[in-house]
Amino acid sequence: MTERLFPAQEIGSLARPRWQLLGQRGEALDDGARAEFESWDRRLKFAAELPAARDALLAGKTKGPGAEAVRDLAALFAIRYLESAGLERIYDGEARRVEMYEHPVRQMQGFRFQGHVRSFDSKYYLKAAIVEPVRLDKPFDVDEFDFVRTHAHAVPKIPVTGPYTLADWSFNEYYLARQKGWKGRSARRSAQREFVVDLAKNAIRPTLRALIDRGCKVIQIDEPAAGTHPDETELVVEGFNAATEGLEAEFSMHICYSEYRDLLPALLGAKRCTQWAWEFANRDSEGHDGYEVLRALKEYGDKRSIGLGVVDVHRDPVEAPSVVADRIRRASKYLGDPSRIWVNPDCGLRTRSLEVAYAKLRAVVEGAALARAELSKPGR
Amino acid sequence: MIVHTGLTGAFPRTEELVRATRDLDRGRASPDSVEALFRTSELEVVALERRLGFSTVTAGYLRWPDLFRAFAETWEGFSVGPLTRWFETNTFYRQPILFSPPLRVPGAFAARIPAPLRAEPASARILLPGPYTFAGLLENRSGETDSALVHRLGRLLADEVRELRGLGFSTFQFTEPLLVVRPPDGPHAEAVVEAYGSISKALNGGTSIVWTFGKDALPALRILDRLPASVVGIDLADTDVDRLPAGGQVPALGLGVLDPRTTLPEDPTEVVRVVRAAAERRGAKTVWLGPGASLDLLPPEPATRKLEVLSKVQRTLSEGGRP
Numbered sequence: 001m002t003e004r005l006f007p008a009q010e011i012g013s014l015a016r017p018r019w020q021l022l023g024q025r026g027e028a029l030d031d032g033a034r035a036e037f038e039s040w041d042r043r044l045k046f047a048a049e050l051p052a053a054r055d056a057l058l059a060g061k062t063k064g065p066g067a068e069a070v071r072d073l074a075a076l077f078a079i080r081y082l083e084s085a086g087l088e089r090i091y092d093g094e095a096r097r098v099e100m101y102e103h104p105v106r107q108m109q110g111f112r113f114q115g116h117v118r119s120f121d122s123k124y125y126l127k128a129a130i131v132e133p134v135r136l137d138k139p140f141d142v143d144e145f146d147f148v149r150t151h152a153h154a155v156p157k158i159p160v161t162g163p164y165t166l167a168d169w170s171f172n173e174y175y176l177a178r179q180k181g182w183k184g185r186s187a188r189r190s191a192q193r194e195f196v197v198d199l200a201k202n203a204i205r206p207t208l209r210a211l212i213d214r215g216c217k218v219i220q221i222d223e224p225a226a227g228t229h230p231d232e233t234e235l236v237v238e239g240f241n242a243a244t245e246g247l248e249a250e251f252s253m254h255i256c257y258s259e260y261r262d263l264l265p266a267l268l269g270a271k272r273c274t275q276w277a278w279e280f281a282n283r284d285s286e287g288h289d290g291y292e293v294l295r296a297l298k299e300y301g302d303k304r305s306i307g308l309g310v311v312d313v314h315r316d317p318v319e320a321p322s323v324v325a326d327r328i329r330r331a332s333k334y335l336g337d338p339s340r341i342w343v344n345p346d347c348g349l350r351t352r353s354l355e356v357a358y359a360k361l362r363a364v365v366e367g368a369a370l371a372r373a374e375l376s377k378p379g380r
Numbered sequence: 381m382i383v384h385t386g387l388t389g390a391f392p393r394t395e396e397l398v399r400a401t402r403d404l405d406r407g408r409a410s411p412d413s414v415e416a417l418f419r420t421s422e423l424e425v426v427a428l429e430r431r432l433g434f435s436t437v438t439a440g441y442l443r444w445p446d447l448f449r450a451f452a453e454t455w456e457g458f459s460v461g462p463l464t465r466w467f468e469t470n471t472f473y474r475q476p477i478l479f480s481p482p483l484r485v486p487g488a489f490a491a492r493i494p495a496p497l498r499a500e501p502a503s504a505r506i507l508l509p510g511p512y513t514f515a516g517l518l519e520n521r522s523g524e525t526d527s528a529l530v531h532r533l534g535r536l537l538a539d540e541v542r543e544l545r546g547l548g549f550s551t552f553q554f555t556e557p558l559l560v561v562r563p564p565d566g567p568h569a570e571a572v573v574e575a576y577g578s579i580s581k582a583l584n585g586g587t588s589i590v591w592t593f594g595k596d597a598l599p600a601l602r603i604l605d606r607l608p609a610s611v612v613g614i615d616l617a618d619t620d621v622d623r624l625p626a627g628g629q630v631p632a633l634g635l636g637v638l639d640p641r642t643t644l645p646e647d648p649t650e651v652v653r654v655v656r657a658a659a660e661r662r663g664a665k666t667v668w669l670g671p672g673a674s675l676d677l678l679p680p681e682p683a684t685r686k687l688e689v690l691s692k693v694q695r696t697l698s699e700g701g702r703p
Contacts, residue, residue: 005383115395115679120403120463120472121445127679129643169470169641171682182650183639185596185618229468256466 001364003313005338005375006328006368007088009307010279011254012159012222012348013100014078014093014357019057023070034369040354046080047073049151071096072147085358086206087158089218094330094348097214100222102126109201114171116269126330129171130195136203139210145326149215157209157218163199163239164232168193190231196235199353200242208247218250220277221327223225225266227258233266244272252277256347260293266298277307279346282314284327291327306335309346310367311360316352324367325374338375343368345365381659384435385694387672388591388613388636389551391440392683414445419495426496428684432691435668436505436551439494447509447555448518454488457481459517467594469641469677476518480531486543496655501548503606508557511537511575512564524537527555527571535577538582550586554579554672557602557673560592563600566578567599571672573606584685589613593636593673598623605630616670617641621654634666636672638690641662643682651693669693671676 017040018033029037037057041047047054053069056062062070070140078093095174105111110132116124141158148156175194179187203340208219223242226236244251252275255263260278276297284290294306308331310324324343343364349357393401400417407579425440444450444465452458452474453525462522490498495506511533513524524532541552564572579588590607593615603670604612607626613634635658637651659667669690675683 116393116398118398118676122405124398124402134393140641143648171641171678173642173644176642176644182616182621182654183614183642183646184620186620188617188639201567217384225470228465228470237459241631316681 003271005142005372006341006343008086008361008365008368009089009157009218009342009344010082010087010091010093010361011307011344011346011351012094013097013275013310014095014348015350015352015354017074017077017354018072018096020070020077021097023057023062023073023154024067025164026063026066029057034058034066035355040077040081044080045075046076049332050076054055070302075144076151078368081354081358082361083152083154085361087361088154089342090148090152090154091156091158092144094159094350096144097126100159100348101166102168102187104140104161104203105140105170107136109135109137110172110174125169126169127169128359129173130167130175131173133174134195134198134202136206139207141207142210142214145214145216155218156375157220157252159220159222160204161209162221162236162253163196163243164236166199166223167239168228170195176288187259189319191341192232193235193238193356196239197242199339200239202331204243205245208249212247216249218252220252220254221273222254223253224254225251226255226257226263227260229235230259230262234265235271237266237269240270240273248366250274254278254307254347256309257282261296264296268300268302268318273304275305275307275342275343277309277311277344280331280344281312281319282326283311289330291334294331298334298336303337303340305340305342306331310343310364313345313347313349316356317366318356319363321363321366321370325370328368328371329374332371332375381656381697381700383694383697384668385432385664385690386434386668386670387429387434387439387440387675387687388670388672389507389555390676391438391442392676392678392680393442394421394424394680397421397442406554419593419696422494422496426543428687432687433694434691435503436502437497438507439496441507441622443494444492444507448473448514450478450489450492451509451514452518454485454492456483457522458518464517467561471677473517476514478518478520478522480522481532482522482523482536483537485551489540490544490547497549498547501544502550504549505551505553505589506544506549507553507555508537510541510554510559511579512568512572513556513558516558516562527567530568530575531578532573532577534571537575538578540555540581541582541586541588542584545582545584547585551589552579552583552586553589553591554588554609556592556596559590559604560600560618560646561594561596563603565603569603569606572603573608576607576609583610587611589634589668590635590669593618596620601625611668613668613670616654616658617672621658621661624658626661628662628664630662630664632666632668633659633662634668634670636667637693638671638675638686640671640673640677640686641674641682643678643681646689647683648689648692648696651689652696653672655693655697667697
């Protein structure tokens with residue numbers, strides 16, 4: 001499957017550096033933001049590649065159109081950050097996106113934002129309702145991809161939020177209103193199916209096609225909502241298949257914090273998916289083997305590659321490379337084929353500081369090297 | 381038909397409260413200013429509930445992070461655990477972890493009840509976790525069996541009810557999604573019935589409402605019909621009225637008639653139709669209507685629009701006419 005065992009890849013977003021936030025707002029950098037910028041620039045030497053943006057940022061002159069130059073600089077920073085950590089597939093840390101739901105929804109037509117909804121404690125997200133049929137006037141993320149393609153030395157892998165997750169995280173008004181009579185479970189299900197398929201065909205597929213036309217070869221479809229309603233797994237698959245129909249690229253599907261067994265075997269119907277990029281490390285603890293669930297893929301005879309989550313993105317302590325290597329070893333045993341394993345963090349590292357995230361990415365790479373060396377020993 | 385209406389869970393926070401609580405987390409707002417905003421917002425929810433003619437008021441339980449936190453943070457034996465998905469939603473609760481058999485701390489829960497309810501307890505609806513859902517969703521490291529834990533939580537919640545009755549509260553809702561999501565059987569079912577038996581003895585003339593949602597209630601009707609509760613509620617977003625068994629004789633029927641999963645407001649005519657159909661099938665002369673589940677899955681404006689539908693439905697059913 002891969003040329004050498006256990007290549008490493010990123011999986012999603014990174015925390016925004018403070019200098020980016022201030023720069024985008026057109027504000028002068030404070031001492032902390034300036035020190036953070038200079039410290040990372042010493043390590044990654046990225047800013048000299050965009051000298052005009054760097055100078056404007058440091059001079060506090062990024063108001064108005066200067067904000068875009070700051071985003072370029074932040075995207076370049078993330079590219080070099082991920083490359084420097086040793087990853088073979090990278091993106092830009094989603095430096096230009098608000099977050100994975102609001103960003104694509106704002107590119108589409110037919111949605112109306114309704115307000116904030118609580119996710120937990122005092123954490124909220126902005127949620128939209130679909131009030132007209134889904135439309136897309138112009139494919140999105142193409143300029144973003146062009147920038148990454150132009151600047152990256154490693155292979156770009158673009159994350160795109162999948163149709164099922166976009167539908168699940170929205171309020172369904174338009175399609176539900178078309179259902180006659182009482183809006184019970186069966187009406188909701190039919191309306192949701194129409195919504196997912198329209199999203200896939202009218203918005204996601206045209207975007208994927210445009211990205212592929214620009215040279216994109218590796219695309220990660222994010223479906224974190226897939227585990228929310230296990231009895232809708234066929235709809236996840238229908239959305240994925242409709243979004244990728246007739247397109248040629250290496251597609252993966254990222255799912256996290258779900259009971260994967262509950263999604264099988266229905267999930268295996270995702271035709272053009274060549275890799276499952278799933279979270280595992282979060283559930284791996286003393287007394288609980290988080291990787292054992294991989295046996296299920298073997299039982300079903302599924303031969304796709306795995307994007308193996310080997311570090312937890314919700315805790316600060318950094319996993320030792322030996323822990324990562326042990327996780328890879330167990331996954332290899334359960335899958336029965338180490339050549340199908342890519343390694344990555346469980347999910348996007350946005351909730352960790354840049355220092356912690358970098359240390360975790362290094363642990364991924366070093367743990368993979370340990371496991372690779374061990375499996376390469378004669379007699380193994 | 382006698383029709384009671386009211387919220388069955390938390391009401392959403394306003395955009396102003398969202399901003400204030402975020403700012404508090406980021407150190408950009410003072411606890412006093414946020415506290416003042418909570419107080420105002422609670423009174424606004426009570427005013428809304430009164431304007432809409434609801435039988436019970438809640439003040440929205442705006443401060444509660446989730447259904448369990450008031451207990452996990454105050455009762456002995458618990459700690460507050462990891463974020464865990466709240467059924468089939470994109471919201472999360474912190475899973476209580478039980479290290480040893482739980483002990484109730486008198487007065488601790490009462491202190492977490494919204495102030496406007498403490499001021500007028502007679503019309504308040506107190507939200508409590510049902511013993512089965514509480515036992516089933518916590519991580520049990522206490523060494524007690526699951527059935528014994530349901531029993532024990534039933535007794536502790538009964539003590540809570542006793543204390544709150546003494547403070548003038550009379551309506552208690554036990555939120556029990558797990559009863560329909562994972563219906564108990566065998567000894568678990570007996571433990572649930574006995575837990576509610578304990579609660580029933582503590583009511584002393586008060587009203588107990590067991591509120592379910594999250595799955596079709598039909599497979600759980602056998603256990604739901606056995607519960608010694610004043611009202612058992614089912615969510616009509618998940619349960620098909622036409623499949624409810626006919627010929628029942630339940631004293632009062634709870635019906636979730638507003639769906640918090642969509643901002644689309646319900647059609648009052650349709651709601652009246654399904655309520656009448658459900659009441660007729662179950663032989664109920666009294667109905668308790670509300671949102672199927674907590675309305676804080678919605679932003680406040682669409683949530684308010686839905687509650688206005690509920691008020692309209694209540695008037696129509698009480699007057700026996702058409703909406």
